[in-house]
Amino acid sequence: MAHLRRTTSLPPSGSERRDGYDRLHVEIRRWIHEEGWSELRDIQERTIHPILDGGGHVLISASTAAGKTEAAFLPILTQVAGAEEAGLSVVYVAPLKALINDQYRRLLPLCERLEMPIVRWHGDAPQADKTRTLRNPRGVVLITPESLEAMFVRRSGGLGRLFGNVRFVVVDELHAFLSGPRGLHLHSLLNRLDGVAGRTMRRVGLSATIGDPQAAAEWMAPGKAETVVRVDGAAGSPEILLQVRAVLEAHDVDDPDALEDIGARRALDLVADHVFQTLRGDNNLLFAGSRRRVEAMVDRLRQRSDDAGTTNEFFPHHGSLSRELREELEGRLKAGTPPTTAVATTTLELGIDIGSVKSVAQIGAPRSLAGLRQRLGRSGRRKGVPAVLRIYVRERDPTTASDLIDRLHMDVVRAVAAIRLLVAKFVEPPGADPSIATVVLHQILSIICERGGEKASRLYADICGKGPLAALGKGEFVALLRAMAGADSNLLEQAPDGTIMLGEAGEVITTGRDFYAIFETDQEWKLVSEQSTLGTIPVANSVGVGSLLAFAGRRWRIVDVDDRTKTLRVEIHRAGKLPMFEGLVSEPMHDRLLSEMRSVYEDVDVPGYLDGNAKALLQQARTVYRAHDLASIQVLAAGGDTQIFLWRGTAMASLFAIALTSQGLRCSGHDVGVTATNATPEMVIAALQRIADDPKLTVSELANAVGNLREAKFDRFVPEELLRHLWIVRNRGLELDLRTLARELAVKITTS
DNA sequence: GACCTGCTGCGGGATG
Numbered sequence: 001m002a003h004l005r006r007t008t009s010l011p012p013s014g015s016e017r018r019d020g021y022d023r024l025h026v027e028i029r030r031w032i033h034e035e036g037w038s039e040l041r042d043i044q045e046r047t048i049h050p051i052l053d054g055g056g057h058v059l060i061s062a063s064t065a066a067g068k069t070e071a072a073f074l075p076i077l078t079q080v081a082g083a084e085e086a087g088l089s090v091v092y093v094a095p096l097k098a099l100i101n102d103q104y105r106r107l108l109p110l111c112e113r114l115e116m117p118i119v120r121w122h123g124d125a126p127q128a129d130k131t132r133t134l135r136n137p138r139g140v141v142l143i144t145p146e147s148l149e150a151m152f153v154r155r156s157g158g159l160g161r162l163f164g165n166v167r168f169v170v171v172d173e174l175h176a177f178l179s180g181p182r183g184l185h186l187h188s189l190l191n192r193l194d195g196v197a198g199r200t201m202r203r204v205g206l207s208a209t210i211g212d213p214q215a216a217a218e219w220m221a222p223g224k225a226e227t228v229v230r231v232d233g234a235a236g237s238p239e240i241l242l243q244v245r246a247v248l249e250a251h252d253v254d255d256p257d258a259l260e261d262i263g264a265r266r267a268l269d270l271v272a273d274h275v276f277q278t279l280r281g282d283n284n285l286l287f288a289g290s291r292r293r294v295e296a297m298v299d300r301l302r303q304r305s306d307d308a309g310t311t312n313e314f315f316p317h318h319g320s321l322s323r324e325l326r327e328e329l330e331g332r333l334k335a336g337t338p339p340t341t342a343v344a345t346t347t348l349e350l351g352i353d354i355g356s357v358k359s360v361a362q363i364g365a366p367r368s369l370a371g372l373r374q375r376l377g378r379s380g381r382r383k384g385v386p387a388v389l390r391i392y393v394r395e396r397d398p399t400t401a402s403d404l405i406d407r408l409h410m411d412v413v414r415a416v417a418a419i420r421l422l423v424a425k426f427v428e429p430p431g432a433d434p435s436i437a438t439v440v441l442h443q444i445l446s447i448i449c450e451r452g453g454e455k456a457s458r459l460y461a462d463i464c465g466k467g468p469l470a471a472l473g474k475g476e477f478v479a480l481l482r483a484m485a486g487a488d489s490n491l492l493e494q495a496p497d498g499t500i501m502l503g504e505a506g507e508v509i510t511t512g513r514d515f516y517a518i519f520e521t522d523q524e525w526k527l528v529s530e531q532s533t534l535g536t537i538p539v540a541n542s543v544g545v546g547s548l549l550a551f552a553g554r555r556w557r558i559v560d561v562d563d564r565t566k567t568l569r570v571e572i573h574r575a576g577k578l579p580m581f582e583g584l585v586s587e588p589m590h591d592r593l594l595s596e597m598r599s600v601y602e603d604v605d606v607p608g609y610l611d612g613n614a615k616a617l618l619q620q621a622r623t624v625y626r627a628h629d630l631a632s633i634q635v636l637a638a639g640g641d642t643q644i645f646l647w648r649g650t651a652m653a654s655l656f657a658i659a660l661t662s663q664g665l666r667c668s669g670h671d672v673g674v675t676a677t678n679a680t681p682e683m684v685i686a687a688l689q690r691i692a693d694d695p696k697l698t699v700s701e702l703a704n705a706v707g708n709l710r711e712a713k714f715d716r717f718v719p720e721e722l723l724r725h726l727w728i729v730r731n732r733g734l735e736l737d738l739r740t741l742a743r744e745l746a747v748k749i750t751t752s
Numbered sequence: 753g754a755c756c757t758g759c760t761g762c763g764g765g766a767t768g
Contacts, residue, residue, distance in 0.1 A: 146757085319757080345754080512759095521757090
């Protein structure tokens with residue numbers, strides 16, 4: 001393990017410390033005293049003045065477990081305690097039900113002190129508490145975006161009574177809402193809340209350390225980001241202990257029946273050996289990258305425990321596992337005993353309280369710095385304890401690898417590049433989202449449901465007036481309305497006075513239970529053993545009585561298939577087979593990571609955190625890079641194909657592939673570029689020159705070559721022309737870049 | 753060779 005860095009932060013002066021504390025409500029100070037806190041944390045102290053004095057929005061960013069919740073709520077509750085007005089005072093929104101339950105447990109004693117009601121409001125929360133709140137709304141509500149949506153649609157009559165006097169809206173895990181459809185959805189809901197109250201509610205955002213605070217502030221206050229008061233916690237962890245370990249895969253052996261190829265299988269065995277030896281005896285997190293690999297690893301680790309005659313300490317955690325199994329594991333981690341290592345997907349990245357772990361490991365080089373940071377934040381959370389991170393990369397054995405791409409050992413290089421960017425504190429800024437039309441369509445239906453009917457101009461102003469949905473222009477909005485009212489959709493109707501109302505299909509769609517969420521869920525098989533519900537697998541898996549499964553860290557045999565309820569009954573069996581989970585695309589990468597990879601090839605330093613294998617692979621990779629002169633040559637013949645090294649992120653690489661395809665080439669993408677199959681470098685250079693010089697070859701023109709534009713939940717109702725237009729808007733900024741890149745590549749060609 | 757997230761209201765019957 002190598003020590004990576006040390007950072008320190010200065011403690012604030014003593015006078016500042018007392019100053020804020022004294023302004024808190026007397027009952028809150030009493031509570032703090034009884035909790036045995038000797039002082040407030042830095043971030044908590046520094047949040048008091050901005051919340052008590054200012055009238056604007058506040059963005060609090062700090063690492064996990066820095067006490068952000070209290071930082072927000074101590075002054076907020078001080079402010080709203082004893083509120084005379086009827087109605088709720090604080091709305092807290094979180095992306096997970098589990099997080100709401102955690103926060104409820106933490107805030108309940110405090111609220112009881114202040115005689116202020118607090119209620120959980122999500123699908124699994126007790127109905128009786130909700131009913132009580134509806135009768136006498138007061139205090140704090142903790143709610144999900146979907147439940148908030150449901151209130152707008154189903155309880156429109158009571159909105160004013162509930163939300164008319166809300167003073168604060170707290171958004172937890174704000175970084176989770178900065179991109180993606182769910183963030184756009186919540187953005188619209190918060191605007192609608194302001195509409196109900198007839199004024200702007202104060203917003204308080206809680207976030208992990210974010211790469212682009214400006215984007216977060218812009219999300220909170222569109223067009224007025226500078227008014228958001230920012231309170232930043234000290235840099236995450238003081239020290240990181242780091243190691244990158246490389247394991248070698250043998251050459252691929254073609255075995256169409258094997259679920260994992262044999263080389264990969266051996267490499268995963270080697271990772272499992274090391275994990276088993278190193279992580280036993282403590283609490284750890286191992287991020288495996290996919291649900292399938294989680295199951296593959298847990299199966300191997302259980303096998304090793306059985307062989308060694310020891311109690312198994314390794315358990316799976318991913319989105320397809322049942323709530324019960326996940327909570328059981330979370331409980332073990334939180335209790336801290338017995339020793340437990342969770343093998344997980346991204347499910348354990350968010351702020352669910354799992355206590356502190358000794359180390360974090362992951363399989364595969366990072367593709368996103370945001371994710372890497374988030375994972376690292378889970379380790380070394382106590383003062384003076386370093387965070388520990390291990391990265392396992394799997395690489396082709398250099399003695400047998402023949403393919404140029406394999407011999408560049410990109411995983412080792414990417415791991416080094418990612419660590420450099422971690423030190424440089426780079427985090428990807430949020431990108432443009434392809435789901436704008438779906439969210440606008442959803443909100444049109446929701447608002448009409450809420451109000452009974454509405455004029456088009458008012459709808460446009462309320463939904464697209466400000467914020468990220470303003471990217472949809474008035475003309476496009478009208479086109480969307482027309483399509484929604486068309487005979488094909490029948491979602492809307494228009495009264496003679498112009499008022500827009502729900503059509504027949506609109507009535508149906510807004511009545512369904514699955515209307516509230518902005519994301520889609522596919523149909524799945526439910527797996528049930530004699531004791532409990534294990535979880536789900538996609539219906540795409542072929543199943544039958546007698547089929548085998550490896551799932552939830554055990555091996556099973558299917559004993560009953562109920563096609564009507566989509567339920568599989570299973571029993572323990574000695575053999576198993578990994579199920580298939582869907583997922584056709586890989587996690588996108590940012591330009592910066594690819595350009596850093598290129599620097600790693602061109603530099604000469606060999607980091608001390610690499611193990612022996614990784615060091616050797618890095619040096620061999622650099623030798624290959626230099627031998628092919630990849631610093632100056634980016635297009636070269638390889639077999640009957642031509643390799644094009646772009647060294648750009650996913651957005652540009654995809655656009656580039658579309659451009660080459662439009663020129664008649666057959667392309668497939670890889671991590672650092674594109675392979676043009678059955679094409680000579682001469683053919684590629686001709687295509688590149690056309691892309692560089694043909695004035696008619698614009699992004700608008702290329703858009704006609706794009707397939708599967710319908711990605712988001714309600715896109716089936718959106719005119720294809722509109723989706724194509726939004727694609728053009730998202731990619732327009734890359735047009736000049738595309739031409740420049742094509743021109744550069746065309747002159748760096750070789751036929752070696 | 754990705755991942756994750758969420759869900760109303762009503763009626764009927766059992767229970768304390």
